[in-house]
Amino acid sequence: NAGVTQTPKFQVLKTGQSMTLQCAQDMNHNSMYWYRQDPGMGLRLIYYSASEGTTDKGEVPNGYNVSRLNKREFSLRLESAAPSQTSVYFCASTIVRDRGMDEQFFGPGTRLTVL
Amino acid sequence: SQQGEEDPQALSIQEGENATMNCSYKTSINNLQWYRQNSGRGLVHLILIRSNEREKHSGRLRVTLDTSKKSSSLLITASRAADTASYFCATDIGDYKLSFGAGTTVTVRA
Numbered sequence: 001n002a003g004v005t006q007t008p009k010f011q012v013l014k015t016g017q018s019m020t021l022q023c024a025q026d027m028n029h030n031s032m033y034w035y036r037q038d039p040g041m042g043l044r045l046i047y048y049s050a051s052e053g054t055t056d057k058g059e060v061p062n063g064y065n066v067s068r069l070n071k072r073e074f075s076l077r078l079e080s081a082a083p084s085q086t087s088v089y090f091c092a093s094t095i096v097r098d099r100g101m102d103e104q105f106f107g108p109g110t111r112l113t114v115l
Numbered sequence: 116s117q118q119g120e121e122d123p124q125a126l127s128i129q130e131g132e133n134a135t136m137n138c139s140y141k142t143s144i145n146n147l148q149w150y151r152q153n154s155g156r157g158l159v160h161l162i163l164i165r166s167n168e169r170e171k172h173s174g175r176l177r178v179t180l181d182t183s184k185k186s187s188s189l190l191i192t193a194s195r196a197a198d199t200a201s202y203f204c205a206t207d208i209g210d211y212k213l214s215f216g217a218g219t220t221v222t223v224r225a
Contacts, residue, residue, distance in 0.1 A: 031211060042203055042215040050211040058212065090157055100145030101207040106157035
């Protein structure tokens with residue numbers, strides 16, 4: 001089991017460029033998440049997908065779009081990058097049951113710098 | 116807004132000492148989870164405690180939950196240099212999301 005994988009690990013963009021961050025999980029989880037983490041702060045939820053075929057906005061969705069391609073893959077797209085989107089991006093997945101959410105498994109992160 | 120808030124923000128202890136950090140939250144929860152993050156890495160799950168549980172142990176970790184006070188604590192006993200990390204609490208309020216606090220940074224001095 002690879003767990004949660006993310007690509008790329010590092011990326012430098014110029015303002016206005018676009019890019020897609022890829023995330024995949026091999027644990028048959030139903031729910032997937034994209035977070036950003038800024039220095040000295042906790043995680044802020046950008047978008048999530050409770051199940052295949054659904055996506056919803058989190059706390060900080062502006063400037064981002066997502067696609068739940070299938071049960072395994074959940075991508076995050078920056079259409080026109082801005083310096084304020086410089087951050088570390090984490091993908092996570094889990095199973096949500098009737099009794100609540102199981103532990104989330106996190107990918108290693110993508111370090112994005114927008115110049 | 117963040118549902119969970121950790122206290123203290125930072126903690127420095129000697130190797131072998133215990134470390135305690137607290138988490139307060141605002142609304143009813145299904146469960147509360149603690150995670151560790153080593154510098155530059157992804158978060159790793161430590162313990163999940165459900166709303167009907169009061170205490171859980173995992174190795175040198177002990178988590179308590181007081182739903183009447185809407186608070187939880189994480190105790191690390193006999194700390195080691197490898198415990199140096201940031202620790203986050205996260206609450207599941209049943210809306211398919213976790214809400215993370217800003218974290219406690221723990222430094223264990225040799």
